[in-house]
Amino acid sequence: MSNTERPKSSEEGKLRRWVSNLQLESWQLELLITGFSIFLLASGLEEFNSFNNRFQETKLINGANDVNPLINDSIKFILNTIPIGLKFFLINLLIHLLLRGFWIGIVGLSSVSSKIDFESLRFKGKFRRFIPENVKSLDELILYLDKISSVVFAYTFLLVFSIISVVIVFAIGLSAMGISVEYMMSPDSSGLAVGLSILMVIVVMFYFFMAILFFLDTLLFSYFKKSRWFSILYYPFYRFFSFISFAFIYRSIYYHLITNFQKKYIISFTLVLLVVVYSFRAAGQLNIDKYYPEYTDKSELMISEVFYDDSRMEEQYIRTASIPSKFVSNGFLELFIRYNPGNNAILKVICPDAYEMEYRPSVLIGFQEGMKADSIIEAMTNNEEYDKRLLASIECQTSMFEVYIDGQLQSDLDYSFKQHAAHQEKGYLTVIDVAQFGRGKHVIELKGLVASRTTVLREVTEKDLSMKTKAKISFWIE
Template identity: 30%
Template sequence: MNNDPKSSKFKELLDKLQQESWQLELLITGFAIFGLINLIEPIQAALNESKALQSYGRFFYPIIITACYILIINLVIHVILRGLWIGAIGLRYVSNDIDYDELNYSKRFTNYLKKKVGSFDGYIARLENYCSILFAVTFLTLFYLISFFLVFFLLMIAANFFIESGFFSKFVGVTIFGFFSIFFLFLCIIVFIDFITLGYLKKKEWSSFLYMPIYKVFSIITLSFLYRPLVYNLLDNKFGRRIAFLLLPLYMSILYISTLDNVRSNYLSINSHSSVNYSNNNNYLDLLEKNEFVKNVAIPTKIVNKPYITVFIPFKKETEDIILQNNKKLVPEKDERGLNNRFFKSFSKKKGYSQKRDSIYSKYLATFNNTYNIAIDTIKFSSDFIINKTNKQLGFESIVSLKDIQEGKHLISIKRKVLNSETQKEEIERVAEIPFWYYKSN
């Protein structure tokens, strides 16, 4: 096969594929919609898990979910328009073009309809153009989201290098990253202005001279050199520019509509935190939905019939920050939190590492138990937490005796000691209040 784009045979092949591409469009669209709809649930589950474990995935999965929804919206619109196009083709086979004389309308309406509606063949041609362009724009939108992700990812790498890597002091790292972020975001705004104006900065000699280096750098950062032929081929078409202008308002409208909520009460809300007057299902392990994780504190069940109750507090980064504030002896020489290579780290472990780790665990837990306090109603209990993994979450677990607790409704409270950053004084902060009912089993 001759793939020379200048040869007549290759152009004839492209023209033939162009005329018959609608069949492939429908086939790919059907499979894509089915796959994307089934992909959202596992991605949402991964997002919930990454939020609970505070992994870096919590920044990336929302972008993937957004991409899925945008692709689904575009592809559904494409299927509707392509279905309308097929219907118009079938109707044309029966009744040919529109016969305005047969309608017997007044001259005023006949002239108006001929001008605004036009011929039926013109209508079919417009549908064909919209379908073909929208199909290309759908996947172009996906590439744009990937580019946005890469820009965001570069900022995260820079933050990890300047602040978390340990190559710089905290103050120096934050300062360098601050200046880098301002400069980089300024360049991003320039590229975004050129994007939303459909290449305005490329049209003037003075602006194109200044914009060219930025354009080349961001071509590599965003990998846009891979799909730029699609962009320029779209923008040199009137229909393409029209759709490009319409898509952003369409997405914003859909986003606005999706965030609308019917408020049924001025006082009651299903998103309230657990308290003496409200019980949130997230605070009860047996009421957690599939792929749902504990946010702050959880007990096994709302109705307790055992002589004890288990309290689980999931581990979070701020938990360790508070522990290090309350016990300066635990502050490590080098903060190893963040991205680390387990392969190389395994070789750096020295002899006696296990014994040293157990000793640190004991001090760590002692500080945690001194920081976090448990009370049922007005009765305070001594904290005796151990490290445990519950519901795929690493955290702290303690068992509280209910031997002296009467039957009925009770409120378990978890509080912790924190250091006020402004006054440098110790304060008591409420972590959670969870209602439960205790009835002895017969």
């Protein structure tokens, strides 16, 4: 009997010794990972913010595609939460690095002397007893800091994975809600489809309710699992949310912490971390300019560098319009109006024939045209029908804009399609003769058709459209 169990015991002993050795040397791995992670986070956070802004500026614009706005918002929610998780991660790693640095300092000091000679200090009164009882020896402090540092390191990853779980679960819920509402609001939906959509909305609301309970159970140290009757009902939902939230990745860390450390310490550390993050955020948003107004690009009394090509920062995108400079010297002003994919729903109403203007000939048509021209590209440029469609398209698309200079409507403007040199923003270019306005300051007011907010989850109609000011740009004629 003992012979049959010996190999198993031997394997367990080897594993235990390997884990013990790994635990003794884990501080080196912790410092290595922490150092690299801090470097990558510090350098990568700005890069991610740049990517996030660029992606949302060009891809996640409500109304720009056939994707439901709530799904777009779900993706934005995920992308906007990532920097928050990264900041939590960075702060925790900095705390861990500080603790490990302190620990290494104590280890170095203990190599000189590991004892504290309280007798030589000659404390009197209550200090004679209080100080020796409450001051740890260097050996005790080394063990204590080693333990705390490892816990903080593990807690860092627990916190980050928990944030990811919350984001994933609520993004799935928002997407499902968006799909349900879209089908319910669709004019082509049958009575059965509407009924199923309403049922789906109810299911999604129940999903959110159970998701909140799932995360509350985590925050309350598995309180709901301890109830005899409620745990029976809660179990299938726990399994479901554990799967979609990837909770199985960090579950071992979670249960190890709540079973080996007092709840008050876990809560206290979490609250301190939240206060630190909130303090940094509040400090960044602190407004001491009480008498300076909030910026708006719809007032001629405010000037934004984003409107001027020679002043705009390299990473900034054109949002509405731009001109080359504040100063005009040759009597002609170039005005670039950005094509906003969010206006696709409006253009679909006023310019239904201008939809999908990219010329994509079939292979057969390409070869047929190639018999008459040197190449398919040449055949495309020689297509008179396509040119007529382009002309009709730009005339229709730019009809959604009105350009005023000093309150005077500029009619009969000649527009061309253009991709701006800054970030290849697509838009419309017109050149205005401003010599008649004379020397001094002048203001361009750009108005455009805007759909009412009630069209977020339904199709836009002509009754929903109204002309509103989009930007005011000041310039000076020399």
